[in-house]
Every structure is written in C-alpha cells, then in structure tokens.
Amino acid sequence: MRAAIDLMAEKGYKGVSTKEIAAAAGVSEMTLFRNFGSKINLLDKAVDHYHYSIEMTQIFDEQVIGDLRTDLLTISRLYHEMMERNRQLFLIVLSDQELTEIREKAQKHPRKLLELLTNYFMDMQRKNKMVATDAEMQAITFMWMNYGAFISQLFVKSELTAKSKQDFMSSSVDLFVRALSP
Secondary structure (H helix, E strand, C coil): CHHHHHHHHHHCCCCCCHHHHHHHHCCCHHHHHHHHCCHHHHHHHHHHHHCCHHHHHHHHHHCCCCCHHHHHHHHHHHHHHHHHHCHHHHHHHHHCHHHHHHHHHHCHHHHHHHHHHHHHHHHHHHCCCCCCCCHHHHHHHHHHHHHHHHHCCCCCCCCCCCCCHHHHHHHHHHHHHHHHCC
8 A cells, every 4th residue: 555655646646557556565466456456446445544533533532631722732733743644645635536436435534533523522511611612613613724734735845834833733722722711
C-alpha cells in the first residue's frame, strides 16, 4: 500500500501501473492481484488503512479529559498530525475525478469524527461544562475549520499566512472555548 501511495502521489492514479507498484513493493504483480484484486481495490484498502477513524476513537477513549480547551487542542493537534501524515493519500484521492467512489467511501472517517465530537459536546453539556447548543453543529464547525486549514495548504507549497499552524489551533480553540463555556 505504501509503494502504491508513493507512486500514485508522484505520477497520479492513472499514471502508475500495477506492474510498477508491485516492483516498487518488491512483490510480483500476481501477488498484488492475489491480495488486492485490482489497483482501485489497493487504493481503497490504503484509504481505509491509513485514515484516521480508529486513531480518533482511541484519542477520545484515552486522551480526552473533560476540559474543553485541553481536549479541543489535543483533538485539533492530533487531527492535523494524522492529516499531514496522510497528505499523499489526500492528494491522490482528491486529484483524480474518477475516484469519486473512493472519496464517498472515505466519508466514513469524517462521519466517525463527527459522531465522536458530537457525543463529546453533548457530554460536556450534560456536565455543565459547555453551554446548551446544537452539539452536532458545533462539531461540524470545528471539523470544517480544521479541514479548511489542512486543505488550504494541500495543493500549494506557499503559505497563505505567516501564522503557524500551532497559532491557528490555539486561536481557534480559544474562540470555541470562549463561545461555548458557561
């Protein structure tokens, strides 16, 4: 999967053959087909394997402590680390118009994050650590804010601003905390 991602990021999905992927992975093309069936299935498995829903679930289970600022900073920081780590995969999937089905299937990952964040916000409201609000709306706003920051630098090498990603995360989390704290 790693060899396929590296080659597809360099040459595009259409620009790389299964023969090239197999050679780069040090396996036969037959082994590639036996394990994945096709190039599209290989990419589909890579998206599923390298995406973030399992890691995010662990973060919510193990690192969330019930402090709005600390938790949102942790979630934001780890989200950006995961997205950056999977940067090549996003470039592949978002660059090729023929990969619509894979993009649709990959939506399970942000849907899981939306569920985790919504449940977190509802729990914080029950504990009176957050004002009563539409938890799902706050969750999607938080997600889109972070996704937008990631996407704004995905296809370009130049920075939009001199502000660091850490400054962005701290400032945006502070806005959320001020708006949502009782």
